[in-house]
Amino acid sequence: MSKIKILLVAVFCFSLASSAFSQAQISPERKRAIDSLAIEKIRDLSKYISIIGSKETPFSEANRVIERTLELFADDSQIGVSSLHRTEIQYYGVRPYLEHLMALNYDRVNISWYNIQYISDLELQPDGRYVGVITIYQRFEGQSDDGLTYKDTTKKDITVYVERKHTQIGGKLIGFWDVLLGDVRVTETTK
């Protein structure tokens, strides 16, 4: 019994060491590719948000895109929102946040994104996954038929988890980078 325990501990230590080793070995080119993959997921999220928010999107398509957006996120991810007038964080689940976005009571909604984006370093966390934060800025414009307009700019700090995974496809072992989004901090920005 104790031998098995020792063996298990040894295997565990080895797997920890090897995972730390393999993480340390990621070349700059590979890191760049992972960064750009993470950025692509953020762009996808931006597009999905624009589609869900747009009043021209058919209901069924918006619902489908909500499902697709949820697939980008890790389970239990939350959106933490604060405004200029209310600086403490309000927490929402991703689905209620997106459904709220779809149901906004404007006749026209236009969501666009600033060109600017900021990518943090990817940091290794104790479970062997990498975590990073990508910051983007969103323009929101809602118009009612009576001509009233609401505009704001929000900063979105989006958690990105990157994990090396393997799967078997057609008899081949495929090594892939699983990029999942996590918690999102939404801050209203002063003009």
Added chain:
Amino acid sequence: MKIKLGGLVLILCLIQLSVYSQYFDNFVEDESMLYAHTKQVNQFFRRFNGEEDRYGERFSVNNPLYQNPTYRRNFIELLFDQQSTNIDPLIKNEFIYRCTRPEQQNFLDFHGGNWFAEVKTSFNYKGEQKDLILFLKLQEEEVGSKWVLINVIFEPFFNQFVDAKKLPEEEQKFLHPLSHELDFMNLVKVFKSKAVLEQFAEKGFKPDYLTLFIYEFRNLNLQFITVEDVKFHFFQLNDWYLELSKFNRKGNNSGWLISNLLKITKEDQEILKALIFQE
């Protein structure tokens, strides 16, 4: 869940109110302003160390501007809260000069230790909403790193403890040195109701608020509500203390900025830490 939905309704109402009361325009038209903001703490590190350009693109190690002292000197100046009255300009200049001496530059290191976060949160304590400050530090692990709790400041906890030295003379009590001969039977007097137990504790006794916090949380007396504010304290650079705060305001001087700077000896650093922890 009810609270969340309530929040959603409230936000909707707020949006509605602002829509119907005015033409509400809060677009940031000047994108260059967003570039200027120090958008992440990570960016503060990189800017302080001169590891990225003005647009947030990382320099390669071979780039002559990478950790270039002159480039850093100009950039560090911009990393200070320009509206702060706490910071002595002379001290600031000396700090910048000392950090960027070409022969002996000082850098900030994310994994270098000696810095911690102060997070102002809000908890429900026995049915009442109260502020609670959590202190966290980055702890290195066998694989990667993580933020861990190191201390707590919570007013109701402070009120639980009495400084025994400040008790009036007639109230000061002790266990006499031969109590043991009576099998400590006199403990009954120590534990009579409302006794100030602190005076029976050893010299240098300090309450451990983190333990207390965990105990109260476990007993369901504390429920987390939200995060209100975050700042950081840096003791990583010899002889210097930096406070890093987040600003959300117009203009280029916004985002994560140095909100306080002190020139401080190693001994005084411990005193300052005790002050921050309100010990």
Added chain:
Amino acid sequence: MKKNLFRVGVIIFSFIMFSLSFSGCKSKQKIAQDQSESAYAQKIEQAKRDLLAIINDQGSMNLDEKEYRLNAIKQEYFQDQEVKDLIARADDALTVLRDEQDAKTREESEKQQQYVFHKSILDGFNAVASANSFSQANLHIAQALKLYASGDIPVLIIISQENGVKDYDRPTTIKKYLEYLKDVKKFDKGIESFMLDNNGKITEIELIKK
């Protein structure tokens, strides 16, 4: 008597003439025979040369021409052993050539098929990505899906390659990928490879980030 003598003389003369003419006829025949043998030998030599040319040809004759000449030689039914051996060798050489040509033709037709598929796949992706409405994009998706064995076939996207090791994005299915193109309205990948089943439908596709 004189008359008899004359007759005898005529007979002798005739006999001489006959025998003369006979001996002349006999040598003509021999000449003819000699000539025919030499022509045959020449033919054999020519056949040998032709066969060697077929065997050793470095590309001056095409396969059809070689087959035509070989068949022509075969129809002569030469009994010469050397010719027979050369015919066997030429047969072997042509079999190899024919196999090579068949393989080449097959390869070209596969290439052509691949090219056609390649283009159809790209056209499908681009049509979905550039559709200007959801309903139009949905029509393009339905059209594009006809190329694939099912909507669930895997789509692999290479994000980087280093020392022969490919790094992929999370695998997806063709249906989800086409819907993704509908949503993001952009197709910016290249086709790295794809696999077809016996029905000529795609069963796996590998894309690469440009």
